[in-house]
Amino acid sequence: EVQLVESGGGLVQPGRSMKLSCAASGFTFNNYDMAWVCQAPKKGLEWVATISYDGSSTYYRDSVKGRFTISRDNAKSTLYLQMDSLRSEDTATYYCARLDWELYFDYWGQGVMVTVSS
């Protein structure tokens, strides 16, 4: 069974950093591109970043470029999102998701809440 379990969220002050993790199991992690998607409270879904199966390619939405870094450790089957210079508008639930070979999202984690507030 495919499982994606996010961790690392919580309350953080504006301008500070936070690192999210997503532990994957039930599939061969290093065969799949992975992504982060966020959802602000009572708002819609927004794609945040994608990383290729081997970590060689990364893609970001404009609003997080230069502040967020997506990475992965294939030996640990874990996806990461390093979030620096956090802003109040980054407050959201962050989901990790798997992309199948045609780049369609197929599995999602349960999400982790990040609140940026002083």
Added chain:
Amino acid sequence: DIQMTQSPSSMSASLGDRVTITCRASQDIGNYLSWFQQKPGKSPRRMIYGATNLAAGVPSRFSGSRSGSDYSLTISSLESEDMAIYYCLQSIQYPFTFGSGTKLEIK
């Protein structure tokens, strides 16, 4: 960036009704269109991918179609468990973009 214009933003329908939700793409996205269902407090669930392919475990009353740049999700006979917010997503080009969502309520 590719804009996905989703309509309606909300709708109310009766059990057994046929329901259609639409997304219009601002550029050619081929069939790189997926539909997701999200219930309150839950993660999104893939319903349709490749515009017309039913995801594993999804009831056959759900279907996807395409007409030019318009993509539709249809529920042939609405059931109470279908109450949710539905989102489309294009994944042909970065940045991937979601539609704004359709809140489906049961009358």
